[in-house]
Amino acid sequence: MELMVLLNALVTRLLFVLHSLIGVWRVTAVKKEPKYWLLALLNLLLCLETGLTLKFKQGRGYKWFSPAIFLYLICTVPSLWLLEIHHGTQYCGNEHGAVQVNVSNQDFNQSRDSSHGSEGTDHHIIQTAKVFVNQLSTICETVWTLALHQTFLLLLVVGRWLLPIGMEITRDQLSQLLLMFVGTAADILEFASETLDIEDVRKNYALINAILAVWTWSMLQFPLDLAVQHIGCKPTASTKRIPSLLLCRYSAELWNIGVSLFIQDGPFFIVRSILMGHFRIFNQMLVFFTAKNILVVTLQLYRLAVITLDFRATILQKSRKEVSCCPCKPYEASTHATADQDTEMKEFVAFPPKGESQALSEDQ
16 A cells, blocks of 8 residues: 555545534534534544545545545534524624634733743643634634635545545546536535525525525535546447437536536525525625526536537437448348359259159159
8 A cells, every 4th residue: 555545545534524523613612512522423434434445445536436525524514504503593793703802812922921931831832722722712603604614615625636546537537526626616605605694594494404405415516526437338238229328428528417407506596596586585696696507507408408419410420321331231131042042943953852753763
C-alpha cells in the first residue's frame, strides 16, 4: 500500500469526523441537552468504512460510488437539520453578539497575563483553549449555521479531491467531476440560504421541513461518479435494443440531465414556484433564481432532444446501409438453391429409385 494513498485516505476521513463532531457540539450547545451527543455515534459507520476500505481496497475508491462521502452526509445532515429547525425560534442581535465577543477578548487577554505570571505553559494552553471555546460559543447562531453549511459543501469538494481514486476513474475525469461539484455546491448553498432566510418561511415549520428535505435530496448526487463515467456496455443481445444502446452511448450525459431535472434544478424550481404561487412570497433573489432554474431545465430538455435526434439519425443511417446490402442476399440465396438442385438431379440420375432399378435388371 502506498504511503500517500494511506495518508490521504486517513486525513480526509479525519476531517469528515472532525467537522461532524463540531456540528454535534453546536446542536448540544443550542439545545442544551447532552443526549444529542449520541449523534456522534454515527461516525462509527465512517470508522468501519475506513477499516474495510483499507483492508479490501488498499485505501482506494470504488467504482461509480464513494461510501466515505455518503457516510459523511449521514453523519452531518442530521445536525444541520436540527440547527435549521431550532433557528426558527432564535433571534440574534448584532449588538449583543458584538458585546459578547469583546468581553471574551478581554477574558482572553486576562487569562494570558495571569498564566504568564503564575503558572506554566501547560496551564496557559488549557486556559487559552477554554477561552477560545467560550468565545466561539458567543458567536451568533445564524453565523454558526451558515458557516457549517459552507464548510460542509467545501469539505465535500475538497474531500472528494483528496480521497484516493480507484482504477476505474482517471485524473481527467476527476477534474471534470470536481468542477461540476463546485457549481453544484454553489447552487445548493444559494437554495438553502436564500429560501430559509425568508421571514415568512421561518414562521412555517412545514415549509422548513420541505425545503430541508429537498436540500437533503440534492446532496445525494455527491457520492456518485456517474457524471463523468460511461457504462461501457458490451455488445450482447440485450444491447441491441434501442434504449440500451442509447444508455450505453450517452450514459454520462443522460446522468447529468437526470440530476438537473430530478435532483437539483427541477425540485428547486418546484419549491420556489410554490413559495411564489401558493404562499405569495416574492423578493428579487427568489424571482431571479426561479428564472435561472427555468432556463437550466429548458436547456437540459433541449440537450436531451439533441441527443435523441442524433442517436436516431445514427440508427437510421445504419439501417439504410443494411437495406442497401439486402439485394445481394436473394441473389446469393437463389444461386445456392440452383446449385443444390443440380446436385440433387445428378444424384437422382446416378442413383435411380428402387423400383426403376429392379425393372432395368429384369429387362436385362
